[in-house]
Amino acid sequence: MRIAIVGGVAGGASAAARARRLSEEAEIVMFERGPDPSFANCGLPYYVGGEIADRGKLLVAPKQMLIERHRLDVRTRQSVESIDRQHKRLTVKNLADGTTYEESYDKLILAPGASPLRPPISGIDLPGIYTLRDLRDADRLQEVVQGARRAVIVGAGFIGLEMAENLVRRGMETTVVELADQVLPPWDREMITPIATHLIEKGVRLVLSDSADDFAPILPTGLTVRLKSGDELDADFVVLSVGVRPENSLATAAGLEVGPRGGIRVNEHMQTSDPDIYAVGDAVETRDFVTGDPTRIPLAGPANRQGRIAADHIFGRPSRYRGTQGTAIVGVFDMVAAMTGLSEKALRRAGQAYEKIYLHPTQHAGYYPGAERMSLKLLFDPQDGRVLGAQAVGRAGVDKRIDVLAMAIQAGMTVFDLEEAELAYAPQFGAAKDPINMAGFIAAGVVRGDCAVVHAADLPDTIVAEPTLLDVRTAEEFACGHIPAAVNIPVDQLRGRLDELNRSKRIIAYCQVGQRGYLATRILTQAGFRAANLSGGYTTYCQNQVAQTESPPPGGSRKKAAVAGS
Numbered sequence: 414m415r416i417a418i419v420g421g422v423a424g425g426a427s428a429a430a431r432a433r434r435l436s437e438e439a440e441i442v443m444f445e446r447g448p449d450p451s452f453a454n455c456g457l458p459y460y461v462g463g464e465i466a467d468r469g470k471l472l473v474a475p476k477q478m479l480i481e482r483h484r485l486d487v488r489t490r491q492s493v494e495s496i497d498r499q500h501k502r503l504t505v506k507n508l509a510d511g512t513t514y515e516e517s518y519d520k521l522i523l524a525p526g527a528s529p530l531r532p533p534i535s536g537i538d539l540p541g542i543y544t545l546r547d548l549r550d551a552d553r554l555q556e557v558v559q560g561a562r563r564a565v566i567v568g569a570g571f572i573g574l575e576m577a578e579n580l581v582r583r584g585m586e587t588t589v590v591e592l593a594d595q596v597l598p599p600w601d602r603e604m605i606t607p608i609a610t611h612l613i614e615k616g617v618r619l620v621l622s623d624s625a626d627d628f629a630p631i632l633p634t635g636l637t638v639r640l641k642s643g644d645e646l647d648a649d650f651v652v653l654s655v656g657v658r659p660e661n662s663l664a665t666a667a668g669l670e671v672g673p674r675g676g677i678r679v680n681e682h683m684q685t686s687d688p689d690i691y692a693v694g695d696a697v698e699t700r701d702f703v704t705g706d707p708t709r710i711p712l713a714g715p716a717n718r719q720g721r722i723a724a725d726h727i728f729g730r731p732s733r734y735r736g737t738q739g740t741a742i743v744g745v746f747d748m749v750a751a752m753t754g755l756s757e758k759a760l761r762r763a764g765q766a767y768e769k770i771y772l773h774p775t776q777h778a779g780y781y782p783g784a785e786r787m788s789l790k791l792l793f794d795p796q797d798g799r800v801l802g803a804q805a806v807g808r809a810g811v812d813k814r815i816d817v818l819a820m821a822i823q824a825g826m827t828v829f830d831l832e833e834a835e836l837a838y839a840p841q842f843g844a845a846k847d848p849i850n851m852a853g854f855i856a857a858g859v860v861r862g863d864c865a866v867v868h869a870a871d872l873p874d875t876i877v878a879e880p881t882l883l884d885v886r887t888a889e890e891f892a893c894g895h896i897p898a899a900v901n902i903p904v905d906q907l908r909g910r911l912d913e914l915n916r917s918k919r920i921i922a923y924c925q926v927g928q929r930g931y932l933a934t935r936i937l938t939q940a941g942f943r944a945a946n947l948s949g950g951y952t953t954y955c956q957n958q959v960a961q962t963e964s965p966p967p968g969g970s971r972k973k974a975a976v977a978g979s
């Protein structure tokens with residue numbers, strides 16, 4: 414069996430190593446266009462920033478190791494130019510000397526990845542505009558940063574924000590421009606505003622709801638980035654991080670099917686429309702784990718798993734790819750944002766019924782030193798309680814909670830299962846009622862009808878219809894800030910002061926994070942009031958207020974939503 418693999422990094426190298434573990438006899442040839450196979454793309458921003466000082470550490474499995482340990486035929490600086498499916502032959506260009514030659518295959522695995530988008534903006538090809546995909550790009554940026562002072566990053570996705578952190582670390586005055594009205598567009602906006610605030614606190618200038626319209630040179634070096642709003646930003650260099658496009662040209666030229674999102678179409682075994690050709694990683698289109706719809710989510714975990722599955726299937730194992738959940742995490746200076754499954758906006762787009770709850774637990778027991786709050790949002794099916802998605806933003810412990818919820822989604826679990834989850838606990842690690850259990854208790858209470866919730870985003874409408882907004886925090890907390898029109902009866906006094914409340918009106922109770930609001934809602938409900946708890950309390954309310962004030966005007970033209978920082 415002769416297996417040819419196009420692309421030698423995440424998906425390709427995984428497939429090659431797995432194939433060797435399954436067969437000592439197979440001939441495995443891996444073609445990589447660049448000079449390095451199996452390097453750590455995900456570490457590149459931290460290499461530019463100097464956090465990873467040793468370049469060699471980014472070579473996860475150096476070529477020599479792949480040759481010696483896995484007996485792979487690794488051909489770097491060799492680009493596969495075309496596929497002759499009928500004769501099962503590849504045309505390969507040796508980039509070192511420009512010659513071309515042919516190679517045969519029995520099974521072919523395409524793992525060519527995705528290339529950074531370079532939108533057709535005037536001046537896009539000027540010197541000083543960089544993208545970051547491989548080690549050579551990182552080397553170039555390393556050099557450029559020396560002697561530079563000002564950087565503009567276009568795009569506030571993962572790579573854009575990781576670059577912002579690392580350029581600030583290198584002393585750059587850094588501006589991030591983002592077309593959307595929020596950073597990290599896959600997240601829901603009210604969840605991600607603390608990250609935007611944190612970026613600004615760390616000295617990043619953030620320009621939202623605006624985009625680069627034109628690049629013009631500044632002589633002798635540098636660029637002016639003209640924005641759609643008319644503003645201009647001067648920079649010594651620009652980093653473009655506006656997304657990636659699947660490298661599908663080899664596949665389309667060979668007549669392989671491509672899906673509606675531009676990725677190579679594959680089945681659950683990662684086979685393309687030609688059963689002898691597999692495709693994996695950023696170049697493919699798979700199914701969304703929650704909705705079953707076609708999706709394209711370029712992440713390292715899926716690419717690695719898909720590589721294994723393709724190799725398994727070639728050797729007769731029935732491995733199946735279950736779909737991509739979009740479990741993702743990003744560190745932004747001292748904060749962390751993570752998500753899994755569908756966001757609220759994605760659920761809305763998919764037309765899927767959902768309910769949500771917010772909570773703001775600490776990552777470990779509140780009495781133990783170092784307790785820090787995180788914000789957690791759980792999305793679930795309002796009928797059967799199935800977990801559909803989750804997002805968390807904070808510092809310590811965010812990763813652990815999203816990973817647990819990612820497994821819950823994959824196992825098809827419900828909020829009732831989260832109530833029962835038995836998780837590791839000692840005071841410095843978690844809580845006897847872990848945030849996962851708490852999320853389960855709150856959400857299960859909603860599904861069971863024990864405690865109705867109201868959401869901060871719906872509050873203006875709700876207040877008009879139902880004017881009793883009851884703040885159950887202490888008088889001191891109330892005095893430090895409260896929702897307009899709220900009346901204050903601390904929860905500990907509530908039972909004795911029920912006659913102050915109008916029984917004909919529905920009452921929305923709230924506290925700082927939702928817990929005392931829940932207690933108040935239970936007291937009120939059992940006393941015969943119609944009551945609901947404001948999910949996430951005053952904290953979520955404030956996050957929503959920030960998110961709403963950053964909105965572009967309804968129906969109006971886009972304007973700068975937030976400009977701050979250095």
Ligand code: FAD
Nearest residue numbers: 420422423424446454455493525526694695711712713716
């Ligand atoms: P790649 O790893 O991109 O490999 C494809 C390879 O194929 C390339 O090296 C290319 O040169 C080669 N190739 C293409 N065409 C040909 C051809 N015709 N002939 C020969 N060779 C060819 N994901 C995460 O989950 N977490 C992160 O923190 C994270 N951080 C990232 C940071 C950066 C800066 C970047 C760029 C990506 C990051 N990713 C992250 C995404 C992750 O790296 C990708 O999802 C993953 O590498 C995709 O694997 P792949 O095998 O499909 O493609």
